[in-house]
Amino acid sequence: MLRLSKLADYGVVLMAELARDPECGSHNARELAELTRLPFPMVGKVLKRLTRDGLLVSQRGIHGGYALARPAEQIPVSKVISALEGPVALTACGVAPGSCEHEPSCHVRTPWEYINRAITETLDRVTVADLVRPASAIAFAELGVR
Amino acid sequence: MLRLSKLADYGVVLMAELARDPECGSHNARELAELTRLPFPMVGKVLKRLTRDGLLVSQRGIHGGYALARPAEQIPVSKVISALEGPVALTACGVAPGSCEHEPSCHVRTPWEYINRAITETLDRVTVADLVRPASAIAFAELGVR
DNA sequence: ACATAGAGGACCGGAGAGGTCCTGTAAATA
DNA sequence: TATTTACAGGACCTCTCCGGTCCTCTATGT
Numbered sequence: 001m002l003r004l005s006k007l008a009d010y011g012v013v014l015m016a017e018l019a020r021d022p023e024c025g026s027h028n029a030r031e032l033a034e035l036t037r038l039p040f041p042m043v044g045k046v047l048k049r050l051t052r053d054g055l056l057v058s059q060r061g062i063h064g065g066y067a068l069a070r071p072a073e074q075i076p077v078s079k080v081i082s083a084l085e086g087p088v089a090l091t092a093c094g095v096a097p098g099s100c101e102h103e104p105s106c107h108v109r110t111p112w113e114y115i116n117r118a119i120t121e122t123l124d125r126v127t128v129a130d131l132v133r134p135a136s137a138i139a140f141a142e143l144g145v146r
Numbered sequence: 147m148l149r150l151s152k153l154a155d156y157g158v159v160l161m162a163e164l165a166r167d168p169e170c171g172s173h174n175a176r177e178l179a180e181l182t183r184l185p186f187p188m189v190g191k192v193l194k195r196l197t198r199d200g201l202l203v204s205q206r207g208i209h210g211g212y213a214l215a216r217p218a219e220q221i222p223v224s225k226v227i228s229a230l231e232g233p234v235a236l237t238a239c240g241v242a243p244g245s246c247e248h249e250p251s252c253h254v255r256t257p258w259e260y261i262n263r264a265i266t267e268t269l270d271r272v273t274v275a276d277l278v279r280p281a282s283a284i285a286f287a288e289l290g291v292r
Numbered sequence: 293a294c295a296t297a298g299a300g301g302a303c304c305g306g307a308g309a310g311g312t313c314c315t316g317t318a319a320a321t322a
Numbered sequence: 323t324a325t326t327t328a329c330a331g332g333a334c335c336t337c338t339c340c341g342g343t344c345c346t347c348t349a350t351g352t
Contacts, residue, residue, distance in 0.1 A: 002227065002265075004148060004236040006310065014296055016254045028328065048161050048330060061319025065325045077261070081148065090150040105183050108162045111277045115223070118268045119148075122261070131257045152341060174297065187343055194299060207350025210297045 007083040010038055015055070015080050016131040020071035026065035045109045046084065052084035072132070078123035088123060089116045154230040156184055156192045161201070161226050165218035168230040172211035185232035190285055192230065199229035216277070235262050 013036050018027060029047055033040040047066050050056045055075060056066045068075065078088055092100040093109050094116035103109065161180050164173060175193055179186040193212050196202045201221060202212045214221065224234055238246040239255050240262040249255065 002150060002231065002234045002236065004147070009237060012258075013248075013252065013254055014258075020253065030328085037248060039311070042310075044312085044329080051329085052331095059319080059327050060317075060327090060330060062321070062327045064319070066329085087147065088148045090148065091155060102159075106159065107166065108159055108277045111162075111272070112158075115268070115272055119265055122264045122268065126257070126261055131254045146205060176297085185342070188341075190298080191342085197298085198300095204298060205350080206296090206298050206348075208296050209351070210349085212298085 002090075004081065005085045007046060007049075008081045010036075010042060011050060011080045011084045012077060012131070013038065014043065014046055015050070015068070015072075015075065015128045018056070018066065018068050019128045019132045024068050024072070026059060026063075026067045028065035029098075032066070050080070050083055053079075055079060055083055068128070072129035073127050075128040076124045077126045077128065077131070080128070081123065088120050090119065091095060091116070148236075150227065151231045153188075153192060153195075154227045156182075156188060156228045157196060158223060158229045159184065160189065160192055160276065161196070161214070161218075161221065161274045163236055164202070164212065164214050165274045165278045170218070172205060172209075172213045173209035178212070182277050196226070201225060201229055214274070217233075218275035219273050222270045223272045223274065223276040223277070224266060226274070227269065234266050236265065237262070247289075 007072045013058070014032055016026065017032055017036050027035075029044045030040060032038075032047070033043040036043070047056060047058075051058045051066065055069055057069045058064065058066050061072070082088055087095050091112050093103055093106070094112060097103070160178055163182055164170065173181075175190045176186060178184075178193070179189040182189070193202060193204075196278065197204045197212065201215055203215045204210065204212050228234055233241050235241045237258050239249055239252070239264055240258060243249070246252070
């Protein structure tokens with residue numbers, strides 16, 4: 001089913017949760033785990049990775065927590081996914097040339113590149129802000145989706 | 147990396163190989179395995195599934211083999227993928243409602259639906275014929291891809 | 293009848309996803 | 323400065339499921 005890993009799925013949910021706060025303030029991992037009802041250890045793991053990739057900023061200590069590194073409108077969903085499960089690509093050749101043993105004899109590589117790009121661009125166009133906007137449908141009009 | 151299963155990957159390659167034959171004639175599994183350099187048992191497995199799903203027609207017996215069930219222009223890549231790894235969807239909720247335990251408390255479900263649909267439509271628009279057309283770029287223009 | 297090729301399974305090993313836990317370090321408060 | 327809280331960065335484990343093989347049965351042509 002062309003599955004997204006749970007790590008990436010959780011990441012999207014958590015980013016959206018942070019963006020839901022109108023002030024985009026700081027929330028700690030435990031709080032986010034409760035809000036999203038996701039297992040706390042996983043939430044910690046995901047938040048750490050998102051921080052390392054520069055999508056979140058963290059604050060240690062007693063009133064520590066996480067906050068969006070940039071306004072939600074400037075964070076594409078594709079970045080969230082790639083931070084957690086590597087580059088968005090359907091096939092190995094879309095990630096790095098030479099990573100597929102069949103590359104020399106493969107006749108469908110070029111088309112796959114186009115498909116990969118089309119999908120990447122779709123995920124580039126959706127931002128974290130779109131995930132929390134109530135009237136999402138409007139925001140998605142530009143995707144050409146009914 | 148938002149991975150496609152190898153089964154589906156092989157399926158696409160095999161469908162393309164069948165479409166490359168200008169007469170779209172019948173080819174047996176062994177022959178296709180040699181042409182694509184994929185392991186023969188896997189080729190058999192994939193071809194069987196594609197046949198069960200009505201994308202290929204098969205002929206048993208001494209001059210048996212497989213051929214496209216329809217003209218390549220009428221076979222979207224999305225069908226090939228879904229025949230081999232189930233419905234195209236990034237999240238469980240995109241496959242069947244109620245399949246995700248977090249559904250009641252999840253706030254990003256609606257946006258995911260739109261994203262799922264955008265990606266599905268991308269894969270719907272590409273046909274097996276596009277995979278073998280030399281000047282693929284032209285065929286992909288309609289995807290809005292550079 | 294016999295050789296060939298597909299149909300439909302069962303079956304197996306290993307990689308990797310999903311999940312937990314532990315130790316270290318930074319910050320705030322008293 | 324001691325203590326508590328929370329993030330940082332791993333190691334580590336379990337178990338599912340993917341990738342792959344193989345075997346038996348049935349259909350077809352010679």
